[in-house]
Amino acid sequence: MPRTLSPSAHRRRAGCLFCVPGLAFLGLFLAYPLLYTVWTSVHDVELGQLLGGEERFNGLDNYRAVLDDPAFWHSVRLSLLFTLASLLLQFTLGFALALLFARPFPFNALLRSLLLIAWLLPPVVSGTLFRWMLDADSGAYNALLRAAGLGALSHDWLTDPSTSLAGVILANVWVGVPFNMLLLLVGLHTIDPALHEAAALDGANAWQRLRHITLPLMRPVSVTVLLLGLVYTFKVFDIVFVMTGGGPVDATRVLSLYVYEVFFTFFRFGHGAAAGLLLLVVPLLVGVFYVRRLRREEETTAGGAV
């Protein structure tokens, strides 16, 4: 140990050393592959080149090819629809559940944990599960409809192009609801109960208290939850791939599946890289927005414990 170093300089040096392995790893396996994607996106790379041919620089040709591809725009529309519908449903249901679970009642913690199971299951398992639940002849949901005398509504949900997206959204919402509930519940617990008590004393009913106390105070948490949900939902791949593989035909081929197909089915790496980077645009925009919000929040709560 060199004695000349002051304790704080010593700590700084150790700090740098502690950072190196983790950062090196992320540089090598996260940053470098992403930069490599940028490189690929401006080169003509297909399977032949990968096996030893020469990659030719082709400027923005790959981007042009993606933007001229009607299938790409179809996937953009599907992704937007999938994301917006999922967000709306999982947030609303998650909020309603959070309001319920914010109250003290026996077995609250147990039931809340059970709900989380839906979120923790591997997406491949939930996807397979919902394939079975939505099965035309023996699926549980159709059986329930028949049992309720609504047999006319029973349907081959996933193989009908007009309902397959709805089926996939259902499964995705199922996974998302507990997560939304959990985060919103944390937010609800930060609201001072004295506010509700005071409002109740002033004669505000439950609906007025929700409308004028809970909802305004939940705004920051809600924005965070929605932004996180947006990023997560926009990237969803597993559950759609397992349930429909993008089909029937292309009825559920959201953007992540489009990129997958271009890359791993057609081995058009340049085209796929360009599409992948375009897929990155939405999360990045959301990310910038989110980080700026966090910064603002940190500034306003500066000096707080955490």
Added chain:
Amino acid sequence: MKPPRHRWLFTLTATVITAVFLLPVYWMVKTSLTRPDRIQAAHPQWVPAPVTGENYATALGYSGLTRALLNSLVISSGVVALTLLLGVPLAYALARIRMRGSGTMVLALLVAQLPPAIVLAAPLFILERRAGLADSYLGLVFADTTLTLPFTVIVLRPVLRAVPPELEEAAQIDGCGVPGVLLRVVLPLMVPGVVAAAGLSFLIGWGEFLFGLTLAEGPDIQPVTVLLNSFVGQHGTSWGALMATATLISIPVACVFAVFQRFIVGGLTAGSVRG
């Protein structure tokens, strides 16, 4: 406060909602325990009678299932080990040591969680092939750790910040070097955070699908999630065996969650809301 009777009404409501919500999970387990000839029926049984292990026998007889379960165990354990090895020191440095650029690094870790896995799987497919990592456990562990490491550091940082600095200073005065302080003073205090990070990393590694699908070629290292998906193609109508497989994959998830539940929920909300 309200009379207790009122509260039980909430319990009842919440129980009904939870039951309806978890119907798919019940249905998975139920189907896996139902005799195969009774599964595909217009009026399915709500309770399997008689209960049978037949589907589990069929599933375990499918080629590759036991191997794939083992592969997943190896991969997710590797992910946990690598994530903690890299993540604990990084989180410590970012939380406790005043350094230039640590704010940028935290920001970079937040951004690192944004790219969709498919955007990463594509270049990793090419690069790992070139580096000779394709089709190996290590290649998959590395790929999965890109998902778990940023998350882990974000979860651990607030935990580390909560350790009183006086403790560290005292240990330093007693002659502990920085690694010694981390190992002997800080690490024991951050056990809940580390447990949460380990549990979540395990769950992510265990459930990971896309990297397994694209980076693993043969059944020798294929994770069980990929195998389940190919079972759906091969044995598409054998729902009993498929649900048995799905249940087998879910059991470790349920176990990890049951044991580490409190830590995981705490870590999760800390990581997501506070960033």
